[in-house]
Amino acid sequence: MPNLHTNFFLEPLYPANFGKSEFKFVAVSKKGERLVMSHTQGCDLFLKINKTKKNYLIKGDKISRPSQVAILQQALKDYRDLNKIKPINTNIDSKKQKSLIISPHLKSIEYFIDKFKNRKNILLEIGFGSGRHLLYQAKKNPDKIYIGLEIHKPSIEQVLRQCELQNIENILVVDYDARIFLEFLSSNSVEQIFMHFPIPWDKKPHRRVISKKFIDETKRVLRVGGTLEFRTDSNNCFKYSFNEFLTQQKIALCVNKNQNLEINSKYEERWRKEEKDIYDITMINQEDSNKIQNIGVLKFYETVEFCSVKKRFKEVTLRGDGFFAHIEDIFEINKNEGLLRVSFGASQKNEHSYIFIKKNRVVYFPNYILATKDNKKAHELIKGYLWNM
Ligand SMILES: C[S@@+](CC[C@H](N)C(=O)[O-])C[C@H]1O[C@@H](n2cnc3c(N)ncnc32)[C@H](O)[C@@H]1O
Known part of the structure; x- marks a missing residue:
């Protein structure tokens, strides 16, 4: 997967534009993990910045990684050029340039x-x-x-x-x-x-x-x-x-x-x-099956203050019979906005996602999540966590 290593690196002020990307904000976890929201070719994804003792590793975040790797590659190139990063090691300049256009065959x-x-x-x-x-x-x-x-x-x-x-x-x-x-x-x-x-x-x-x-x-x-x-x-x-x-x-x-x-x-x-x-x-x-109700996507209808979630945050796994919700980490964008990283759903087929807490909205990011029976039950656990903590 595309990535770059560098010894030295100064982050820009967000939002910042370069090339085909807009870098909207950085979200920082308690442990110092940094996620930069990039909007590249119509696609929202996070770049992840890991700081080790010796250098920085910048790569795509797994949960929000686009299906077409060329989009991530472009976001990394734009980020490198915006910040004039001189990589000591990178694989983002591969000669085989893949298509940057989102394929009409790829369906969300x-x-x-x-x-x-x-x-x-x-x-x-x-x-x-x-x-x-x-x-x-x-x-x-x-x-x-x-x-x-x-x-x-x-x-x-x-x-x-x-x-x-x-x-x-x-x-x-x-x-x-x-x-x-x-x-x-x-x-x-x-x-x-x-x-x-x-x-x-x-x-x-x-x-x-x-x-x-x-x-x-x-x-x-x-x-x-x-x-x-x-x-x-x-x-x-x-x-x-x-x-x-x-x-x-x-x-x-x-x-x-x-x-x-x-x-x-x-x-x-x-x-x-x-x-x-x-x-x-x-x-x-050999037989007709009963119709099922149309399955939509999971939604939050209430709002919650990010600062109150942050104050009460603790990593926790909530369990039901055959389903669960793991509240893994919290990331702050500013005092009113942030993200929770979660995995949830049926025990054997879980979803990985972020919950984006904005000023007046709470949404799953980056993807829509299907409201299957187990996902719905796990979603209730998450709601319980957010609103009755
Ligand atoms: C061993 S490969 C076989 C690929 C292909 N059918 C063939 O015969 O060459 C199994 C494939 O299933 C995919 N896969 C595994 N779990 C899946 C899931 N839950 N939903 C969709 N694809 C899955 C894997 O990513 C992998 O590409």
Whole structure:
């Protein structure tokens, strides 16, 4: 990930503009961590300044890191040039200049809430990695809409670039945990779900994406006759998943071993070279599911004084049955404004975010957070923390 090291560095007065970026403010934690809010090419992100004994390390903050790394790279370049920093070490001048334009294929949660209501015949790929399979499918079926879900930003960037290079128009890429996103989709709206070579987590099975709850959700979103195609190279993960599939009612299951697909993903190629067995489980949904209420985003409707939050702040983990909220750190912008860093949601699929406390507003930053059942419960814990501390 892009970063720069420097021995000497004088911070500017904020707000400050340079190049394609506006640096709006710095937020400082109790431990001295500094987050500089940068608005670059229409994207809000934090640059993080770590001071060590010998030098400064300036890099992108993980929670607010944009899906397209070129935007972060540009923000770092602008910050370097604004402050006339002479880096002793940096990787932000890579010769391969990636596109700075936000790809029209990259879709935010806001887009799905406002513009994507009740669409039918969607196809999903969960964890598309290098995107070979997703790109192949979308090219082959230009009249269908493919949603690609991925949390690994370099993979996202690679697929966005390929969509452009190959003129593919029917892929929507979402940088969000697939388990949470599934809960948002309308019932009976999906034709096919592909999940090829998820990380098997054979030594830490609790980290697997696949679980009974996950399969419940995939079945709910699949239309009658719709399929979930699960493919793995791990015998252990195959057996575990097969048992989880068996907990479902009104489905057909089809198991294949060493079946050839029309296209091999990058992972598949590796396993084939190693002559590993490959297992497929296809679940065919056989019943309509009940409709669910539309899921919106989490919002705060009350305001709170930042200075009172700051006075009472303590790091704490609040727990409910299967959900939690961890209030990690507090950052001050000025006496009326600041941020809390939080992680919260279901125990196994949590959100990481900031809560931005402004003069008359409290909002999650940088992303909209889907109001799934567990997120809503965890949000109540956060509200309790903010207003009844
Ligand atoms: C082992 S790779 C397989 C990639 C690709 N399907 C292939 O066959 O080459 C698993 C991918 O799943 C992604 N992933 C893991 N957890 C995820 C989640 N909760 N939501 C979406 N993607 C996830 C990872 O970032 C990774 O790219």
